[in-house]
Amino acid sequence: MVACVIFSSICAYVLSSSKRQVYGEYPSKVPTGRERSTNSELETLVPDASGDNSQKVSANIVMSVHSEPNDSASGVSDVHSTIEASSSSVYYNGVYWNNFEQVRSYMNQLATGDSSVQWLEHLYAWNGEKPFRKALIVSCGNGFVERDLYSKGIILSAVGIDINEELLDTARAEASKHNLPIRYYQIDSNKQNVFPEDEYDLVLNHAALHHVAYIDFHTRALSNLLRRTPGSVLVNYDFVGPHRNQYDADTWETIHQVNEESDECFTKPNLGYPHLPTMLYTDPSEAIHSELLISTLNRYFEPLWLRYLNGALAYELLTHNENLQRPCSSGANITQHINRIIELDAQYSESHRGRELFMYSILKPRARWPSESDLDSWTKSENDRERKALQDGGLYYPMTLAHVRSHGNS
Numbered sequence: 001m002v003a004c005v006i007f008s009s010i011c012a013y014v015l016s017s018s019k020r021q022v023y024g025e026y027p028s029k030v031p032t033g034r035e036r037s038t039n040s041e042l043e044t045l046v047p048d049a050s051g052d053n054s055q056k057v058s059a060n061i062v063m064s065v066h067s068e069p070n071d072s073a074s075g076v077s078d079v080h081s082t083i084e085a086s087s088s089s090v091y092y093n094g095v096y097w098n099n100f101e102q103v104r105s106y107m108n109q110l111a112t113g114d115s116s117v118q119w120l121e122h123l124y125a126w127n128g129e130k131p132f133r134k135a136l137i138v139s140c141g142n143g144f145v146e147r148d149l150y151s152k153g154i155i156l157s158a159v160g161i162d163i164n165e166e167l168l169d170t171a172r173a174e175a176s177k178h179n180l181p182i183r184y185y186q187i188d189s190n191k192q193n194v195f196p197e198d199e200y201d202l203v204l205n206h207a208a209l210h211h212v213a214y215i216d217f218h219t220r221a222l223s224n225l226l227r228r229t230p231g232s233v234l235v236n237y238d239f240v241g242p243h244r245n246q247y248d249a250d251t252w253e254t255i256h257q258v259n260e261e262s263d264e265c266f267t268k269p270n271l272g273y274p275h276l277p278t279m280l281y282t283d284p285s286e287a288i289h290s291e292l293l294i295s296t297l298n299r300y301f302e303p304l305w306l307r308y309l310n311g312a313l314a315y316e317l318l319t320h321n322e323n324l325q326r327p328c329s330s331g332a333n334i335t336q337h338i339n340r341i342i343e344l345d346a347q348y349s350e351s352h353r354g355r356e357l358f359m360y361s362i363l364k365p366r367a368r369w370p371s372e373s374d375l376d377s378w379t380k381s382e383n384d385r386e387r388k389a390l391q392d393g394g395l396y397y398p399m400t401l402a403h404v405r406s407h408g409n410s
Contacts, residue, residue: 080191097318110309111360132202139208143171161187190214193221201232210239210290223300227365234363241357243291245274265328266337268321273406280394301363311357314345
């Protein structure tokens with residue numbers, strides 16, 4: 001399970017070419033932001049000719065999803081599926097919204113209260129300007145986050161875990177090259193709830209948990225791990241937007257309107273509703289349960305610091321926008337354009353609480369552990385959900401009407 005660098009909420013999907021199209025009427029709402037607590041609020045799929053609303057996206061989608069027997073006594077689930085990207089090449093590519101300095105300042109202001117202070121600098125100050133002794137980095141990818149934390153004196157040592165051996169090899173090579181006290185292990189977060197080593201005072205989720213299918217299983221394990229070390233915390237800097245970026249009607253129409261009203265030099269030419277079959281093919285783990293992340297964390301953790309980082313409009317308009325990478329022939333000012341998008345994003349987020357795409361939080365394990373009946377219920381619900389999705393070709397919900405109008409039933 002690898003985290004998409006700098007919040008690549010859709011690491012590699014093919015966008016529709018239907019620029020500036022409004023997709024007619026929409027059914028009810030999609031659960032968004034802090035509203036995302038159940039699976040039942042999604043928009044209804046337009047039935048196919050047979051009247052079957054559970055239609056699979058495509059019969060020939062090749063997914064990197066498989067089940068295999070494992071030894072549950074060793075902390076490895078024998079019923080969970082492995083869900084991963086088709087290739088590590090889907091990560092660390094492209095230009096995202098926070099490649100722009102104005103966006104980084106915007107996110108800093110929201111996360112820390114100071115546009116010049118990054119979240120990791122805030123974390124260090126929050127901890128009394130003392131380094132964390134030992135950090136566990138979940139879904140560490142190529143290791144850039146822990147290397148940065150170590151170079152800034154925020155951690156003294158780290159362990160990185162990920163399912164992708166190719167990325168782990170890169171991380172190990174960099175750690176060895178610079179003689180860093182960082183060790184790496186291959187772990188499948190969907191199957192394994194026993195972690196290598198122990199005595200962590202920091203667990204970091206940097207754009208990682210939104211890739212985890214068995215989100216309750218994994219979050220529960222992280223809480224159990226931290227409960228063994230008094231004073232330890234879980235830090236999240238992650239995507240908490242809608243499942244697989246299936247935006248609600250109002251947000252998607254607003255994104256289109258802002259794009260249409262922008263200077264032609266800076267409009268996003270490939271703006272299109274995120275395409276589920278392509279996401280399932282390239283990375284079925286991408287934003288797989290981002291809609292459940294907040295509610296699941298709340299079961300096992302309580303916040304010491306919690307800030308939402310907006311992005312409902314700006315992320316989609318500024319990420320992978322090729323027109324922002326070349327000079328404007330009309331002489332329009334790109335800085336003014338980006339500032340305008342940020343201002344509209346802030347206004348929209350203020351009036352549409354719950355639709356924020358990103359979150360920064362520092363959490364501690366809850367003192368009171370959930371009841372056995374709750375734990376059993378959550379486990380059963382999760383296993384049933386994942387089993388059904390596997391049978392349905394990786395789909396969890398009916399397709400939104402916006403998706404059907406954009407791409408049809410495939």
